[in-house]
Amino acid sequence: MSKKEKQPFIDWFLDSNGATSVAVVILGFLAGIVLLLCIGKNPVGLFTAIKQSIIGKAAKGGGWNFRNVGETLAFSIPYILCGLSMGFAARVGLFNIGAEGQYTMGMLAAHIVAVCIPAFPGQWMLCVLAALVVGAIWGGVVGILKAKYKVSEVVATIMLNYIALYLYPLVCLNMLPQGTFNKTGRTADLASTALLDNFLIKSSNLNIGFFLMLIAVVVYWFIMEKTRLGFSLRATGFNKDAARCSGINDTKAISLSMAISGAFAGLAGACVILGLVRYSKILTSQDNYGFMGIAVALVGNSRALGIFLAGLLFGILKQAYSIMQGMGIPKEVVTVIEGLIVIFIALRSGLSLVKDYRAKAKVRKEVSK
Amino acid sequence: MSEYAIQMLGITKTFPGIVANDNVDLIVKKNEVHAILGENGAGKSTLMSVLFGAYSADAGKILINGKEVKITDPNVATSLGIGMVHQHFKLVHNYTVTENIVLGREPRNRFGILSLGAAEKKVKDLSERYGLYVDPKAIIDDITVGQQQRVEILKTLYSDSDIIILDEPTAVLTPQEIDELMEIILKLKSEGKTIVLITHKLKEIKAVADRCTVLRRGKYIDCIDITPETSEQQLASLMVGRPVKFEIEKSTCKPGKKVLEIKDITVKDAIGVEKVKDLSLDVHAGEIVGIAGVDGNGQTELLYALSGLSPIEKGQILLNGEDITKCSIRERVEKGLGHIPEDRQKHGLIAGFTVAENTVLKDFYTPKYTGKMGVLDYDAITKNSDMLIEQFDIRSGQGSITPCGALSGGNQQKVIVAREISLSPDVLLVAQPTRGLDVGAIEYIRKRIVAERDKGRAILLVSFELDEIMNLCDRIAAISKGSIVGMFNEGEKTASEIGLMMAGVKSKEDK
Numbered sequence: 001m002s003k004k005e006k007q008p009f010i011d012w013f014l015d016s017n018g019a020t021s022v023a024v025v026i027l028g029f030l031a032g033i034v035l036l037l038c039i040g041k042n043p044v045g046l047f048t049a050i051k052q053s054i055i056g057k058a059a060k061g062g063g064w065n066f067r068n069v070g071e072t073l074a075f076s077i078p079y080i081l082c083g084l085s086m087g088f089a090a091r092v093g094l095f096n097i098g099a100e101g102q103y104t105m106g107m108l109a110a111h112i113v114a115v116c117i118p119a120f121p122g123q124w125m126l127c128v129l130a131a132l133v134v135g136a137i138w139g140g141v142v143g144i145l146k147a148k149y150k151v152s153e154v155v156a157t158i159m160l161n162y163i164a165l166y167l168y169p170l171v172c173l174n175m176l177p178q179g180t181f182n183k184t185g186r187t188a189d190l191a192s193t194a195l196l197d198n199f200l201i202k203s204s205n206l207n208i209g210f211f212l213m214l215i216a217v218v219v220y221w222f223i224m225e226k227t228r229l230g231f232s233l234r235a236t237g238f239n240k241d242a243a244r245c246s247g248i249n250d251t252k253a254i255s256l257s258m259a260i261s262g263a264f265a266g267l268a269g270a271c272v273i274l275g276l277v278r279y280s281k282i283l284t285s286q287d288n289y290g291f292m293g294i295a296v297a298l299v300g301n302s303r304a305l306g307i308f309l310a311g312l313l314f315g316i317l318k319q320a321y322s323i324m325q326g327m328g329i330p331k332e333v334v335t336v337i338e339g340l341i342v343i344f345i346a347l348r349s350g351l352s353l354v355k356d357y358r359a360k361a362k363v364r365k366e367v368s369k
Numbered sequence: 370m371s372e373y374a375i376q377m378l379g380i381t382k383t384f385p386g387i388v389a390n391d392n393v394d395l396i397v398k399k400n401e402v403h404a405i406l407g408e409n410g411a412g413k414s415t416l417m418s419v420l421f422g423a424y425s426a427d428a429g430k431i432l433i434n435g436k437e438v439k440i441t442d443p444n445v446a447t448s449l450g451i452g453m454v455h456q457h458f459k460l461v462h463n464y465t466v467t468e469n470i471v472l473g474r475e476p477r478n479r480f481g482i483l484s485l486g487a488a489e490k491k492v493k494d495l496s497e498r499y500g501l502y503v504d505p506k507a508i509i510d511d512i513t514v515g516q517q518q519r520v521e522i523l524k525t526l527y528s529d530s531d532i533i534i535l536d537e538p539t540a541v542l543t544p545q546e547i548d549e550l551m552e553i554i555l556k557l558k559s560e561g562k563t564i565v566l567i568t569h570k571l572k573e574i575k576a577v578a579d580r581c582t583v584l585r586r587g588k589y590i591d592c593i594d595i596t597p598e599t600s601e602q603q604l605a606s607l608m609v610g611r612p613v614k615f616e617i618e619k620s621t622c623k624p625g626k627k628v629l630e631i632k633d634i635t636v637k638d639a640i641g642v643e644k645v646k647d648l649s650l651d652v653h654a655g656e657i658v659g660i661a662g663v664d665g666n667g668q669t670e671l672l673y674a675l676s677g678l679s680p681i682e683k684g685q686i687l688l689n690g691e692d693i694t695k696c697s698i699r700e701r702v703e704k705g706l707g708h709i710p711e712d713r714q715k716h717g718l719i720a721g722f723t724v725a726e727n728t729v730l731k732d733f734y735t736p737k738y739t740g741k742m743g744v745l746d747y748d749a750i751t752k753n754s755d756m757l758i759e760q761f762d763i764r765s766g767q768g769s770i771t772p773c774g775a776l777s778g779g780n781q782q783k784v785i786v787a788r789e790i791s792l793s794p795d796v797l798l799v800a801q802p803t804r805g806l807d808v809g810a811i812e813y814i815r816k817r818i819v820a821e822r823d824k825g826r827a828i829l830l831v832s833f834e835l836d837e838i839m840n841l842c843d844r845i846a847a848i849s850k851g852s853i854v855g856m857f858n859e860g861e862k863t864a865s866e867i868g869l870m871m872a873g874v875k876s877k878e879d880k
Binding site for chain 1: 715722731745
């Protein structure tokens, strides 16, 4: 009896990308628990920290601290946006590991606009626009190289990541107005009108970038699933030759998708400097949001909702990371869990083997009847 | 010694989702030519792969010369005296004939240095003995496809195989080369070899086989003796499971105005070799023009150039009198050019898309399916594909939302044909429309093509199956090395005359 009910569940599970993603996340956490037990720490702490990141309250009797929730949501903004960046290119069959560089350039563009232009109300909008445009250019160049000259997008984006990273201090130190001497490692201050305002939980960094992110998620979904542009992009992603043969301009599809992908990452850069960092920091090392975007897109299976949820998860983990530091639990556990989730996701292709095996077993059964 | 060379009993082999062989028996007597007949997908190749050790069977046993054997890999098969000539040759193109034959068991002298002298002599002796004439020192690239096949046969003889399996050996040959191969097979038989011939061509079975095992959908159907009285009809109905009509009924051709004009075009392939040279051809409304030729003589490149997939070096392409030489693929589609591509997996459809999405692949952006702000009207798309599914009898598990990758080959081809025909193009380029399909689908697709002709469309058909060309076309152009070498009306020339032209020999009247 119970067996009969079980069969379809397994099939459903194997067929559902969402279910496997959830299973992978659970598996990652289980591995984290085992790791904590191995080093003699109480794994409950891990979950207390995570609970605190989600609802703000640690345990019974503990005080409510909504700041944690705000931070979680604030962190998830760049994760989700970079996930969208990676996912958008992936749906067109491209591996955009240049989200980091596009993010950095977007951040730089927002930084420049926020520093160089005299303050005016609504300046942040111009900053965000600049970040979108520059991110799109940084990604679009790769797309054009790929589509027209068959330059590997992987190699090109890696190189552009480094160029962006070193361009940042170069521009800030040589071309922007400098700050006062007791503030080394900074340019002149960002205009206050350029910052993204906090909302709801004022004590945290939760800012209106959150709404920009929500808009981005909707735009992603709308373009990909609803429009003719998305249709031609997806067609190119599945089978470039057939798309071309049907009259879809694959050069345009690839260039455009990399540009849009870059714009998402650029927006992430703007949200981080104007909403999270909030001062004129000169970037000297990679923030890794772009690279984590790869993991987010993988876990979210490059779907809008999936990326949104996966980005939230990574935001939670990032906030739990800082809470755990204060609880005496090795915070590296979080990084290990993140890494394991990505590895388990990569093993997803192994599920097709299970599927094949099951299909074969079924046929065999029918034959032997 | 046993009377039987091969006994395969109760062989069952499954792949995910399909039973390729279901309790199949194959009994081959010593020194006979035994044909295995079946449609594409009937399980012929799987059965032979089991015999040759490429796959292991899930059930059943194999006896060679009366002794039960376990054939775990091709080396075991070779040591048992089984040799296989694959449909796609496995030759190193820049090696000589002899080097290819000795590959993997190179003769060495006492200093361990390669010495080919003795091997060359053995190859020469073998080729003379069995009538397989090839120059042992020739480079593979320099010899014809027919000769390459002989090298493959020599390979099996060189390793002293007594049982030689030929997998669809005539697929790549001209009619003359096919005749020669038939001679070779009979010669091998007279020298005491046992031949297993895998084919779906009935003429060949009639010509050389002693007995014939028929497979259908993975099941053993029958094993019959081939006598002069055995008719092709009889074999065909065994193969398909119902009576088959070979000839397509079609009314006389009423050609209209010139729709497609190809003027002196030259096309290079990806590595810069001129594959089409100064080719000119016209296609009129309401006629089917066939291009007959052996694979690799520029047909693929010609269609790439016409459809816009690759640029042309020189020349002109006119559609309804308008120059489309420089037009993009989409512009050509809009101007009325349809294309049923040769490689349906690569160019024809998108396996990850649903049937509905694939049916609008060429016109999804038009106002018919796209509303304001570029938003797709999925209702209209689904309605369209529901209609086409009904009209073209496309069998898909979940209707319009089935991913195309889950359809059978025949149904995938129907999706492509449905899409192209629904766009009602003035010119329809059709390449290899029935390759790999079962007889039912072949009949259907051929009928559809003729129906399009009767509607006044101009159709250019490329096929490597001469029968298909002769059956369907109103005018036939023979192509060889990228040029048209002969042009004539339906019924003007026999298959063997066309075959000579395909091999590059110009007919006397033309000269």
